[in-house]
Every structure is written in C-alpha cells, then in structure tokens.
Amino acid sequence: MDRQAHYRELKAEIESIVAGETYVPARYASAACLLAEAFRPRFFWTGFYVVDPQKADELVVGPYQGTLGCLRIPFGKGVCGVCAAEQKTQLVPDVHAFPGHIACDSRSNSEIVVPVFDRDGTLAAVLDVDSTEYDAFDAVDQEGLEAICKILLTA
Template identity: 60%
Template sequence: MADGDSVTEKTAAYAAVRGEIMAVLAGEPNVTARMATVSCLLAQAFPDRYYWTGFYVVDPERPRELVVGPYQGTMGCLRIPFGRGVCGTAAETGRTQIVEDVLAIENHIACDHRSRSEIVVPVRDASGRLIAVFDVDSARTGSFDAEDARQLEALLGDVFGGKGV
C-alpha cells in the first residue's frame, strides 16, 4: 500500500492477506510454522510499510524475557526483557503498542537504525497465556494506526487461538 491509502483500502488488504494466511494454515498445528507463515505473508502484503515483521517469543526458561522467533527482515534483537522497549512494554502490559516515531520515545531499543515507527501486538494462546509479541517496524514515521491494531489483533487471535488483546 502506498502513502495516502484509505482505511477502506487498508482493511481490504488485511482481509485479503488474512484469507491467504488462514487457508495456508488450515490444519497446521505447529506454532513455529504458524509464526513463520504469518511473518512471511504479512511482510509480502505490505512491503511499503513493513520492513521488519516477526515474533518475539516468551522464553519458557526465562518467563520474563522475550527471545527472537520467526521473522522477515534484518537482524532482530536476540533477547528483550519484559518492560524494556516497545516489545517488552507490550509483553509487560499485555496491550498493543503503536509508536508513531520511535526516536521520540526514551525506551526504544534500536535493533536497526532505519526503524521510525512500530506496532507490537501481544499474542495469546487459547488459554489466554501470553506466548509472544508480534512486532512490525517501518522505515517511515506514522505508519501504523488503530486500524492496523484492530486487524492484527483479530488475525493473531484467530491464528493462535487467543481471545485477542
């Protein structure tokens, strides 16, 4: 999608990729395969806005720490403690984080200097347990809004069995 696209066009683009993701994942129970597919297909659907797309998974051996999971893009941070940066804040609060300009926030972790805006969505399993956060970075400021949050929360809830954010 290019700059200036309407909410209707964005919603339609999310609906199209959501259908593709759900079709590909039908019958696939493996969480890693599901994460890899979501990362890949969303990155391909929004190449103008998404330059890093992926998951940070709750480490079962360090339950207050995220470890990089399946992603598309440049090298990600390997580990992020809960409460640190945008991903750690999403994990700590259990709420989607939308950052219009990452340079304007003190707590941002710069894994790649090109990051200018970010959205991070908590991912829950069917029991409501936090299993990961889904992180998208853009090289442009202001790339994400409430419609992105709504669409990603619904998609991730459907893919991973969670009840949403």
C-alpha cells in the same frame, strides 16, 4: 483495495494456511512472510518475539522477515517488552521518542507491536512490525493485525 479489506483477505489466507498446523513456528513464519510481502516496503521488519519458556519474563526472537533482529528483550524494555508486560498493543509513531526504545536497526522510525495469546489466554508472543517511515501505522493496522494475531494460535 483498501487496507481494511486487504487485512481481511490476509486474515482469511493466514487462517486457511495455519489451520491444522500444530508446529507454532510454522504458523508464525507463514504469517510474518505474508504480512511482510503484502505491505512491503512500509513493513520494514515483520516478525515475532516469543515468550521464552525458560525465562518467562523475556522474549526471544522468533520467525521474522527483515534485517537482523534483537535476540532477547526483557519484559518492560523497549516497545516489544512493554507490549509483553502490559499485554496490549503498542502503536508508536516515533520510536526515538519512546522511553527505553531498543534500536535493533537504526533505520526503524515507527513501530506497532501486538500481543499473541494462546488458547488459554496466556501471552505466547508479540508480533512486531517496524517501518522506516514515521507515523506509518494507524488504527486500521492495529485492528487488522490484532484480528490476525487472534487466530494464530486458535485456528
């Protein structure tokens, strides 16, 4: 099965699992688990950084699969913080060349971070996926992950 088809199947599976679930961390945990399992070992770290309701300009680690994540990331700092500030996907083939990269785990070499919006269009979180491979993510991953993120808080 090609990756586009795999992402379509995962989106349908995630959508059916989270449908009717009102507890947002359960939605994020289910998505992180299914994505990590589907693309292991290419997906080295897969999870969510959630906008902190107490500090609207800061992300706090949410449900994830992988090694220890950074606990907090300010908007505008690192790949996740830039995604949150700009509210657009960041596709980074070499994190070591990314200005201000935050190394939560030195084994990460490439990264894709996708914004997650609530029903009102407000940024709720970012989906962060790291790989130990360089240039591990492309437009297929971006399209597939963006489609999944669109249904996380609307299904």
